[in-house]
Amino acid sequence: MTSAPDAPLGDGGHELTVTGLRAGVAGREVLTGIDLTVRSGEVHAIMGPNGSGKSTLSHVLMGKPGYEVLGGSVRLDGVELLGLPTWRRARLGLFLAPQYPTEVPGVRLQEALAEALAGRRDPAAPVALAAAVAAAAAEAERVGLGAPLLERALNVDLSGGERKRSETLQLGVLRPAIAVLDELDSGLDVDGLRAVARRVRAGVDEWGLGVLAITHYARLLKELRPDKVHVLVRGRIVASGGPDLANQLERTGYARSADADPADGDAGDGGADGSGHSASDEPFPR
Numbered sequence: 406m407t408s409a410p411d412a413p414l415g416d417g418g419h420e421l422t423v424t425g426l427r428a429g430v431a432g433r434e435v436l437t438g439i440d441l442t443v444r445s446g447e448v449h450a451i452m453g454p455n456g457s458g459k460s461t462l463s464h465v466l467m468g469k470p471g472y473e474v475l476g477g478s479v480r481l482d483g484v485e486l487l488g489l490p491t492w493r494r495a496r497l498g499l500f501l502a503p504q505y506p507t508e509v510p511g512v513r514l515q516e517a518l519a520e521a522l523a524g525r526r527d528p529a530a531p532v533a534l535a536a537a538v539a540a541a542a543a544e545a546e547r548v549g550l551g552a553p554l555l556e557r558a559l560n561v562d563l564s565g566g567e568r569k570r571s572e573t574l575q576l577g578v579l580r581p582a583i584a585v586l587d588e589l590d591s592g593l594d595v596d597g598l599r600a601v602a603r604r605v606r607a608g609v610d611e612w613g614l615g616v617l618a619i620t621h622y623a624r625l626l627k628e629l630r631p632d633k634v635h636v637l638v639r640g641r642i643v644a645s646g647g648p649d650l651a652n653q654l655e656r657t658g659y660a661r662s663a664d665a666d667p668a669d670g671d672a673g674d675g676g677a678d679g680s681g682h683s684a685s686d687e688p689f690p691r
């Protein structure tokens with residue numbers, strides 16, 4: 406992507422460290438103690454039942470208003486993010502592609518990207534809108550997004566799959582240090598899924614992007630090639646393992662993971678992924 410403005414953050418060597426994170430929303434504790442570290446060049450996947458807290462984790466990491474942090478820390482390169490506004494987290498190199506991207510009437514994608522790039526830089530070296538437009542056009546081609554969509558207001562009237570392609574385009578232009586991708590695969594057709602997954606994976610290889618990918622399906626992970634897969638159940642990581650864990654979960658569901666107690670074993674490596682057992686007949690207890 407030669408037309409993209411150079412990125413101060415895409416230089417590798419970054420680390421997102423989540424320690425003992427507890428958080429709630431609407432008066433209820435949803436995250437009950439998350440420990441996780443994502444480094445540059447690593448791909449981590451998070452899987453887990455509906456309502457287990459995956460999107461909540463993504464929102465708390467990015468600082469969405471309305472979520473209450475009850476304990477723990479989230480550091481990016483040693484800087485505590487909790488308490489910082491979202492724009493400062495973004496400026497430090499964190500990126501979120503939300504499960505449900507928000508419509509922003511009146512703000513065109515190209516302009517939003519130009520502002521985001523400018524906000525990250527030395528004011529003495531402003532980013533020209535033309536440079537952002539060129540970068541967005543190159544990225545649009547990579548993710549199969551029609552050029553006219555770049556003229557639209559952010560996410561307004563975009564289909565579900567177009568939104569996910571647009572989020573991936575934004576990631577490609579902004580070149581963040583660490584990207585949290587919440588169900589980037591949802592709503593995408595098979596070609597779109599392959600295109601966005603390959604774009605993300607290329608970011609890992611091109612500038613050492615670190616990825617935290619939330620998904621329900623192993624098919625995304627075939628392209629993303631995660632280093633680690635974590636299982637989030639009832640607000641905590643109950644098992645972590647290699648890529649095979651995703652395939653195992655697709656076969657067995659979450660019943661065994663729901664029973665797993667991270668205190669019983671190593672929730673960082675191995676955990677339930679090594680069990681190899683079939684799922685319990687018990688349904689997942691909610």
Ligand SMILES: Nc1ncnc2c1ncn2[C@@H]1O[C@H](COP(=O)(O)OP(=O)(O)OP(=O)(O)O)[C@@H](O)[C@H]1O
Binds near residue numbers: 459462
């Ligand atoms: N703003 C909110 N107000 C009330 N409850 C909320 C709010 N946001 C999340 N919750 C609740 O918190 C729990 C966790 O939700 P979350 O969206 O994090 O789940 P998830 O793991 O992302 O699920 P899915 O796989 O369906 O996307 C759910 O029970 C949800 O209803």
Ligand SMILES: [Mg+2]
Binds near residue numbers: 459460461504587
């Ligand atoms: Mg979710």
